[in-house]
Amino acid sequence: MSHSRRSAWSTYAALAIGLLALPFLLQAGIGRSWVRIIDMALLYSMLALGLNIVVGYAGLLDLGYIAFYAVGAYVYALLDSPQFGLHWPLWAVLPIGAACAGLSGVLLGAPTLRLRGDYLAIVTLGFGEIIRIFLNNLNEPVNITNGPQGICLIDSVHLGTFSFSHNHTTMLPGLTGPVQYYYLFLALTLLVMFIALRLQDSRVGRAWAAIREDELAAAASGIHLRNFKLLAFAMGATFGGLAGGLFAGFQGFVSPESFNLMESVMILCMIVLGGMGNVYGVVLGAITLTVLPEALRMLGDWQLNHLGHVIVDPNDLRMLIFGLALVAMMLIRPAGLIRSRRHQREYAGDRP
Amino acid sequence: MKPILTLDKVSVHYGKLHAVQQVSFVIQPGERLCLIGANGAGKTSLLKAIAGLLPASGSMHTDSVAITRKPPHFVAAQGIALVPEGRGIFKQLSVLENLQLGAWLRKDTAAVQTDIDNILQQFPRLAERRHQRGGQLSGGEQQLLAIQRALLGKPRLLLLDEPSMGLAPVMVNAVFDSLEKACRQGVALLLVEQNARLALGFCQRGLVMESGRITLTGDSGSLLDNAQVQAAYLGL
Numbered sequence: 001m002s003h004s005r006r007s008a009w010s011t012y013a014a015l016a017i018g019l020l021a022l023p024f025l026l027q028a029g030i031g032r033s034w035v036r037i038i039d040m041a042l043l044y045s046m047l048a049l050g051l052n053i054v055v056g057y058a059g060l061l062d063l064g065y066i067a068f069y070a071v072g073a074y075v076y077a078l079l080d081s082p083q084f085g086l087h088w089p090l091w092a093v094l095p096i097g098a099a100c101a102g103l104s105g106v107l108l109g110a111p112t113l114r115l116r117g118d119y120l121a122i123v124t125l126g127f128g129e130i131i132r133i134f135l136n137n138l139n140e141p142v143n144i145t146n147g148p149q150g151i152c153l154i155d156s157v158h159l160g161t162f163s164f165s166h167n168h169t170t171m172l173p174g175l176t177g178p179v180q181y182y183y184l185f186l187a188l189t190l191l192v193m194f195i196a197l198r199l200q201d202s203r204v205g206r207a208w209a210a211i212r213e214d215e216l217a218a219a220a221s222g223i224h225l226r227n228f229k230l231l232a233f234a235m236g237a238t239f240g241g242l243a244g245g246l247f248a249g250f251q252g253f254v255s256p257e258s259f260n261l262m263e264s265v266m267i268l269c270m271i272v273l274g275g276m277g278n279v280y281g282v283v284l285g286a287i288t289l290t291v292l293p294e295a296l297r298m299l300g301d302w303q304l305n306h307l308g309h310v311i312v313d314p315n316d317l318r319m320l321i322f323g324l325a326l327v328a329m330m331l332i333r334p335a336g337l338i339r340s341r342r343h344q345r346e347y348a349g350d351r352p
Numbered sequence: 353m354k355p356i357l358t359l360d361k362v363s364v365h366y367g368k369l370h371a372v373q374q375v376s377f378v379i380q381p382g383e384r385l386c387l388i389g390a391n392g393a394g395k396t397s398l399l400k401a402i403a404g405l406l407p408a409s410g411s412m413h414t415d416s417v418a419i420t421r422k423p424p425h426f427v428a429a430q431g432i433a434l435v436p437e438g439r440g441i442f443k444q445l446s447v448l449e450n451l452q453l454g455a456w457l458r459k460d461t462a463a464v465q466t467d468i469d470n471i472l473q474q475f476p477r478l479a480e481r482r483h484q485r486g487g488q489l490s491g492g493e494q495q496l497l498a499i500q501r502a503l504l505g506k507p508r509l510l511l512l513d514e515p516s517m518g519l520a521p522v523m524v525n526a527v528f529d530s531l532e533k534a535c536r537q538g539v540a541l542l543l544v545e546q547n548a549r550l551a552l553g554f555c556q557r558g559l560v561m562e563s564g565r566i567t568l569t570g571d572s573g574s575l576l577d578n579a580q581v582q583a584a585y586l587g588l
Contacts (some may be wrong), residue, residue: 017438076456210442210453217440220403220433222457222505 072244101241275336
């Protein structure tokens with residue numbers, strides 16, 4: 001084994017150990033709540049990776065992506081809660097949720113095939129709102145979604161008798177619910193990353209890239225525009241639905257207000273910040289934008305402890321810092337934290 | 353021999369505007385046909401309609417199937433390749449990826465690789481820059497790339513929209529040299545070109561288009577001698 005390969009392996013090993021130990025370190029170091037925050041960051045990573053297929057790979061600007069997350073979450077909630085008295089197993093509920101989301105992706109995609117850019121953005125934005133308003137109002141005449149109250153007492157994510165929400169501290173000290181979710185979400189995030197990477201380098205990925213670059217030339221080369229656009233919508237939505245189902249089981253509660261336009265915008269920000277089209281960048285963006293607001297919250301506690309009262313509410317600061325961060329990014333790293341290969345080429349100039 | 357493409361009373365509308373009106377002509381296998389005319393005469397609309405990028409009325413068919421109102425990927429699969437106006441390079445993709453996409457419909461992967469290798473050998477500038485973005489090439493190199501990309505699909509008919517536009521004379525020569533080579537291998541050509549002298553010099557037959565209609569047809573020699581053509585398009 002060559003030296004460079006050995007060092008690559010040791011880097012991977014260190015990374016794996018670091019990822020496995022992370023929740024325990026967080027619990028011991030800065031507090032339990034941080035494990036939950038990292039769990040959410042992983043859920044958002046899956047979401048952002050899904051949206052990245054639509055926006056980053058195929059170049060279709062989707063501003064209603066959160067709707068697929070909502071579909072996945074509500075499917076899980078309806079099939080695994082006292083709402084209808086159903087308690088279906090995980091292996092059925094997650095795929096059904098993902099499939100429903102994928103189907104709604106096709107339903108959104110089909111009428112918008114001819115739209116591009118701003119027009120597509122507005123229609124998808126409308127679609128996102130329609131789903132949310134549906135969920136808000138489907139409590140009459142037949143109560144399906146329980147309206148704005150949402151659905152609570154959702155079963156936790158469970159495999160057989162093993163529930164991810166129950167502590168198993170007797171098995172291993174510190175193995176709490178959030179830590180177990182961490183491992184589940186980590187595994188699924190890695191799976192989604194793997195799929196996303198393979199897709200990018202596949203024939204399908206190349207067709208998407210061609211459509212993104214020049215739709216007419218792509219069509220004239222024989223690429224079936226309709227099929228590949230629908231495939232992008234469906235695949236992105238499927239990942240969104242998967243993340244949504246996990247979210248419902250993780251939170252134990254869903255309501256329409258979790259799926260508003262700001263959430264769609266946030267996920268898009270994660271992609272833009274991280275580096276559109278780059279899988280690692282997108283994950284980094286998702287983690288940054290989930291962790292940052294929580295870190296800011298600590299600023300409020302600090303003010304309370306040291307100054308006696310909160311002078312600047314960190315919640316107000318949040319949007320300001322987001323805005324500044326995005327502007328700074330545009331100036332310093334316009335292609336995102338981690339540039340995609342294509343962008344590297346763009347900035348590399350004429351060097352071969 | 354059956355014509356490779358037959359157009360019968362083809363019209364294209366943009367709302368109430370008639371861009372192409374009742375155009376009929378045929379192209380024989382291996383023939384070079386040029387379409388000349390002023391800006392806005394409907395040349396580009398006609399090419400796009402043939403390629404399936406614009407809806408058209410009337411009838412269009414190849415030697416075996418109808419392509420009227422068929423989607424572009426279907427038309428491409430019949431061996432009709434379009435090199436669009438402005439070249440249609442995938443700017444963020446590498447030169448190599450651009451070429452590979454040209455062979456999208458082909459299943460013979462090994463032969464595609466050989467063809468790509470041949471192209472790179474023939475055009476050293478493309479070979480040097482094969483891993484760079486298509487958008488970084490000069491205009492002429494992009495045009496060469498666009499033509500080679502289209503040829504990689506092994507078309508029987510190549511539709512070319514203004515290949516000389518915005519190119520330096522030396523690049524125009526390079527572009528037409530590459531077209532000459534393709535034609536010698538039996539590819540038929542429908543060439544839309546502003547530069548009428550160049551187009552008529554290169555093709556055997558020409559069509560003159562004015563406000564959506566074909567007003568003159570003939571072999572290149574007779575069109576070059578035609579007083580109307582001389583006055584309107586050759587500046588004599």
